[in-house]
Amino acid sequence: MIVTRFAPSPNGPLHLGHAYAAVIAHDLARARGGAFSLRVEDIDGERSRPELAAEFAADLAWLGLSCDGPVVRQSPRLARYAAAAEGLRRAGLLYPCHCTRAEIAAAATASGPDGPLYPGTCRHRNLPEEGAAWRLDMARAMAQAGPLEWFDELDGPQLARPELFGDVVLVRKDAPASYHLAATLDDATDAITLVTRGADLFAASHVHRLLQALLGLPVPTWHHHGLLGERDADGSWRKLAKRRGAPSLGDRRRAGEDGRALAEALRAGAFPAGISLMPVLHGEP
Numbered sequence: 001m002i003v004t005r006f007a008p009s010p011n012g013p014l015h016l017g018h019a020y021a022a023v024i025a026h027d028l029a030r031a032r033g034g035a036f037s038l039r040v041e042d043i044d045g046e047r048s049r050p051e052l053a054a055e056f057a058a059d060l061a062w063l064g065l066s067c068d069g070p071v072v073r074q075s076p077r078l079a080r081y082a083a084a085a086e087g088l089r090r091a092g093l094l095y096p097c098h099c100t101r102a103e104i105a106a107a108a109t110a111s112g113p114d115g116p117l118y119p120g121t122c123r124h125r126n127l128p129e130e131g132a133a134w135r136l137d138m139a140r141a142m143a144q145a146g147p148l149e150w151f152d153e154l155d156g157p158q159l160a161r162p163e164l165f166g167d168v169v170l171v172r173k174d175a176p177a178s179y180h181l182a183a184t185l186d187d188a189t190d191a192i193t194l195v196t197r198g199a200d201l202f203a204a205s206h207v208h209r210l211l212q213a214l215l216g217l218p219v220p221t222w223h224h225h226g227l228l229g230e231r232d233a234d235g236s237w238r239k240l241a242k243r244r245g246a247p248s249l250g251d252r253r254r255a256g257e258d259g260r261a262l263a264e265a266l267r268a269g270a271f272p273a274g275i276s277l278m279p280v281l282h283g284e285p
């Protein structure tokens with residue numbers, strides 16, 4: 001059976017781009033008789049506002065998107081993330097890093113999907129573990145896993161290229177797991193068979209596929225969909241994430257707007273003036 005999820009972070013209210021992503025995840029599951037769930041990625045420290053989980057559930061109901069099962073949260077799963085990281089550490093695949101963002105930016109000679117590419121400064125330095133971030137030794141991890149493939153429903157078979165990210169952080173200094181580690185483990189725990197998300201996270205799937213191999217997790221299929229965006233005056237595209245002055249889904253719900261009609265419009269590709277699907281980008285440098 002197909003299982004999808006919508007997995008927003010509770011750092012702020014949902015907006016139109018979230019609604020579009022939720023409609024896609026929901027409809028792909030329902031069209032194939034599968035299940036759809038809501039997962040709240042609430043381990044982002046101070047930025048996380050757990051009270052938004054109830055808002056998100058209400059937003060989905062307003063859009064006419066029914067969820068199966070209870071709302072899943074990341075915060076009760078910290079031990080699972082820690083155990084996975086410990087396993088990788090024992091296998092000699094993680095190392096502690098004390099670099100700051102500014103130090104990495106200054107030392108980097110290339111860039112990856114997330115910005116300046118970490119140049120491996122701490123890889124063989126055997127630094128103290130206290131207060132460190134933990135990075136994956138990418139070359140060693142790839143050598144252990146061997147060549148890997150994954151499949152995107154829209155883009156077809158992909159050869160995994162996690163090296164695009166260099167030695168990614170799996171355990172953050174300020175959070176018990178990075179997005180890559182937590183999302184990969186959660187999708188396995190929740191038995192997600194079809195991972196839907198925006199095309200801006202396409203490259204992240206290279207890393208997630210590697211983590212699945214290293215951690216012995218099941219491999220889902222992916223569906224990276226287009227993102228809603230708007231064009232700046234200079235013609236460049238901007239993700240809809242924090243559109244200036246646009247009301248949130250919660251604002252629109254409380255104002256009495258018809259959420260099901262909004263979902264129908266998104267399905268039909270009828271977007272508000274100035275908003276359209278951005279040209280597909282796969283997050284590669």
Ligand SMILES: [Zn+2]
Pocket residue numbers: 096097098099120121122123
């Ligand atoms: Zn470092």
